[in-house]
Amino acid sequence: MRIFIVYIPCLILCFMANETVAQQPDAKPSKFTLYAGLGPNYYFNNLGVGKDQVNELNYAFVARFMWEPEYFLSIGFETGYNKLYTVKAGQGTVNETHIVNAAIPLQGVVTMRFFQHFYGSFTMGQSILLNKVTSASKGEENASTFSMSDFGVAAGYKKAIGTKWFLGTELKAYYSGKLQDRNMGLVFMAGYRL
Amino acid sequence: MKQLTTNIFLLFFLLCFGCNKSEIIRPPQADESNLVATQALTDTTMRAMEGIYKLSSGTDVLGKQFVCKVSRFRVSFFSDKEGIFIILKYGLKVSDSSIQFSGFWRYTEKSEQGKIQFSISKANGATDLLKGIVKNLAVTGVDAGNDMKLQYDRAFSAAAINKNFMIIAHHGVQTTVDPPYAENSLLGVLHDEDYGVNGLEFDIRMTKDNVPICIHDPAISTRLTVKGPISGSWDQYTFKTVSDFITLIDGQKVPTLQEALNAFIDSTKLTYFWMDIKGNNDVFKYLEPIIRNAYQRAAAQKRNVIIFAGLPSDEVISELHEQPSYADLPTLCEQSVDRAIENKSKFYGPRFSQGLLLNDVAKAHSNGIKVISWTLNDKDLIRNYIQNGQFDGFITDYPAYVVYDIYTLF
DSSP: OHHHHHHHHHHHHHHHHHHHHHHHHHOOOOOEEEEEEEEEEEEOOOOSSSGGGEEOEEEEEEEEEEEOOSSSEEEEEEEEEEEEEEEEESTTSTTOEEEEEEEEEEEEEEEEEOSSSEEEEEEEEEEEEEEEEEETTTEEEEEEEEEEEEEEEEEEEEEEETTTEEEEEEEEEEEETTTTEEEEEEEEEEEEEO | OHHHHHHHHHHHHHHHHSOOOOOOOOOOOOOOGGGTTOBOOOHHHHGGGOEEEEEEEEOOTTOSEEEEEEOSSOEEEEESSTTOEEEEEEEEETTTTEEEEEEEEEOSSSOOEEEEEEEEOTTTTHHHHHTTOOTTOEEEEEETTEEEEEEEEEOOOHHHHHTOOEEEEETTOSOSSSOSSOTTOHHHHHHGGGGTOSEEEEEEEEOTTOOEEEOOSSBOOTTTBOOOSOOSBGGGSOHHHHHHHOOBTTSOOOOBHHHHHHHHHHHOOOOEEEEEEOOOTTHHHHHHHHHHHHHHHHHHTTOOOEEEEEEOSHHHHHHHHTOGGGGGSOEEEOSOHHHHHHTTOSEEOOBGGGOOOHHHHHHHHHTTOEEEEBOOOOHHHHHHHHHHOOOSEEEESOHHHHHHHHHHHO
16 A cells, blocks of 8 residues: 555656646646535444444545546545544543544545546545544543555536636545544535646 | 556455454353352362373264363363364262363364363263372263263373473464454453463553553554544553543453453463563563562462563663663563573574574573574474474464474374
8 A cells, every 4th residue: 555655646746747848838728726625524433432422423624636637537636634523422520531533634536527527536545543532631632643545435516617716516435444434525625727 | 447447446345355354253152051060179180180182982073182281260172183172161060970061162273163061970080080090081072962082091291291381372362263352351361271371472562651551553453442432553542541442352441461460460370471562662661560560469379470571673672771670570582592692581582484493592592591483373383393393482373283282292
């Protein structure tokens, strides 16, 4: 899996370099687009400990950098902040504890256009899992770890607004292999062609 | 395009189905009807029946020759067939002067297992056994409706006994395939002796508040624990948080080293406890008082135990040197025999893949250092290393192979 951490960014850089060189003589429009989005998500609660104390409804931010040629396929890199779930344990006691779990994906993206405005995408790579435990008795404990085999699939719709901007939405399922976390989010996206 | 689609599909398939983790399969609940109203017998009395047994009649589904060993509360048989072992509770039935046994059998490398009952009738030597006489001892058993009779053949040879071979349970479990208990757990400590071992290897890590706990993986994972709301490495959390939100895959709690040592000393007759130090800052500073207390506890119970810290890397050796007062406590150096001598280790622990290391083992022995090879699980390799090597012990996940070979090859 580690090979993808190196391979995918290198691949993107190669494409970028190629494009930069290629654009100079005839000044074609850029094929690089930045997307940002946010929206609610739902965590598929599979906890064995503390299952009843989980808040499944949360939110995610997404940032995506894409190389979008005239072909059906485009590739890029995705990151963001995916709040997976929160837990409130021992409420009303001296041991009341609040736990927040989130993932920062660092993943490659492959997107394929199916119709004029519809596309599907597959993301794969690693995520940084963040865990924050806050309790009255113990204070704050912050932890992080890497999840190496994560992926997501999405189906989306986007529409160009003028020559530079895009608006769209996508339904996105995310899976993190380290602790078998799964959620699904509805992300509202805006894109800007560089 | 087709190639890309195929590759993505294959990758997706591997991610979803590539790993198949072991499950915990507890031993079956024995039918103890034959133990009702029986009197307890001490392990000292039962120890007289230790030896080699041969199948004299009946089915050979569980093997034809067995090594019988007695632990604190159980009698165990280790078969010549596929590492099958039988673990039995026992009691004296006063009404007919027989000794009754009930328990289970299990394969070493398969999770297949079943219930079994044995007995020694008065005619087959039960009364004699209580006097320490085993000459005509015979054990009769019933497995799934098939009768079998195991005849006492001979005592263990002096050569086998004098080897004092160290058989150390890897992570404190007895098999890698669907083990009966979670690794590095208290139930492992309490039951390992029945599986033929005389020592434990436990992995030691530190929590954020410097409590040594027994866990292998550096980070919380669903391989070892039930999925809970915390993630990250163990040293990012206090023991209280670990205790509140982490459960091992069989429902037990992650034990502290202190708890594991207390169980090891108070509830077993095991001798060796290998702490596989995974390396945290100042680890020996926090280990030392726990180990010294453990030795005091053992001495108070007249228990002869050896608790040694593994030194797997330069970093851990450096940590050891940061705590000079630890120097009189035993250690095991994994790096080389020379480093074991240099660090005054009592044990040297080479990886099995380094081979028989006859010269290194001889050098270690000449310096009073015992050598434990790890981790031997292959049946043929175990036999080869026992027959041709000079090791003093093994770490293994499959102690049944080692027990059988040690007592039948010598």
